[in-house]
Amino acid sequence: MLFAISARPPFNFQSVLQSHGWGQCLPFRLDDETGNLGYTLRLSRGRVIDLEISESPDGIQVQTGQLNASEKKEVSSALTWMFALNMDLSPFYEAIRGKAPLVHVEKRAMGRVLRSPTFFEDIIRTILTTNTLWTATIRMTANLVGQFGDPLSSDPERKAFPTPQRLATVSETRLREETRLGYRAPYILNLAQRVSASNLDVEAFKTSNLPTLDLRKELMKIQGVGPYAAANLLMILGRGDFLPIDTWALKMVSQEWHAGQTVTPAQVQAAFEKWGEWKGLVYWFWDWAYLRKAKSD
DNA sequence: GGTAGACCTGGACGC
DNA sequence: GCGTCCAGGTCTACC
Numbered sequence: 001m002l003f004a005i006s007a008r009p010p011f012n013f014q015s016v017l018q019s020h021g022w023g024q025c026l027p028f029r030l031d032d033e034t035g036n037l038g039y040t041l042r043l044s045r046g047r048v049i050d051l052e053i054s055e056s057p058d059g060i061q062v063q064t065g066q067l068n069a070s071e072k073k074e075v076s077s078a079l080t081w082m083f084a085l086n087m088d089l090s091p092f093y094e095a096i097r098g099k100a101p102l103v104h105v106e107k108r109a110m111g112r113v114l115r116s117p118t119f120f121e122d123i124i125r126t127i128l129t130t131n132t133l134w135t136a137t138i139r140m141t142a143n144l145v146g147q148f149g150d151p152l153s154s155d156p157e158r159k160a161f162p163t164p165q166r167l168a169t170v171s172e173t174r175l176r177e178e179t180r181l182g183y184r185a186p187y188i189l190n191l192a193q194r195v196s197a198s199n200l201d202v203e204a205f206k207t208s209n210l211p212t213l214d215l216r217k218e219l220m221k222i223q224g225v226g227p228y229a230a231a232n233l234l235m236i237l238g239r240g241d242f243l244p245i246d247t248w249a250l251k252m253v254s255q256e257w258h259a260g261q262t263v264t265p266a267q268v269q270a271a272f273e274k275w276g277e278w279k280g281l282v283y284w285f286w287d288w289a290y291l292r293k294a295k296s297d
Numbered sequence: 298g299g300t301a302g303a304c305c306t307g308g309a310c311g312c
Numbered sequence: 313g314c315g316t317c318c319a320g321g322t323c324t325a326c327c
Binding site for chain 3: 127129130131132133136183184187223224225226227228229246247
């Protein structure tokens, strides 16, 4: 079946896909030819379905197998969250309007960050981005999905992201040695076990009314989530008060404002401080001169 | 509160 | 093919 879901305008499908690298990590699949996004989704009752998501005139449309009414509602709800279809970007655009390195942002309806259907999946994937190369993040995620995800009945090669319950039963040794998570294995296992045992409701973070500072403290109580990962997760939650400062950020700020001299995290923070609650989004979508030059060379 | 070192993997490099 | 070095955030112990 095929159905459409409208987005709060302005909306740009490709801008969401390109907002970060999640589309390269299973169970997402980016189709370079069509520009569409695939995703293998496990519904709450355990059925695994495949989604082919593309742009529609006023939002997105999704091609999938036959769904009953409650399944269709669940898929619509998941996609609305994943693409932040309800997000109101007008205050952000008002704050950045006319600022030179950001003029492309409103033109291309940027500001939404692609999310996973569950915050559990986003936390795990974020932990797997820490202290490693992006190619290793893609590999670790693929291992997790391939080894522990529920398969699609029509194509068992395609699997959904593992549930907390499934991961909670896996040994740390296996996560370490077979899934190749290394020292991250106990962090992933601990999170899965806490969520599985209902000792931590990570999905509640999606609708939390906590001030961002408090939300950040809660996120940093999760093993494996430090300042960088917390800022990244806050961005996913639509809170742009903190910067995910990694080595890339240090390099960009060094090149942009310090003539290539080594900079500290505090200097990165200072560079964006004036943007207040929007600093995360401003940083995320900044048009870096260093990258522009690299492209033109 | 700040700092140093350990953690682990895989890619790059030299031999 | 093998060994070594390095990059990448977080955690823990220590000051």
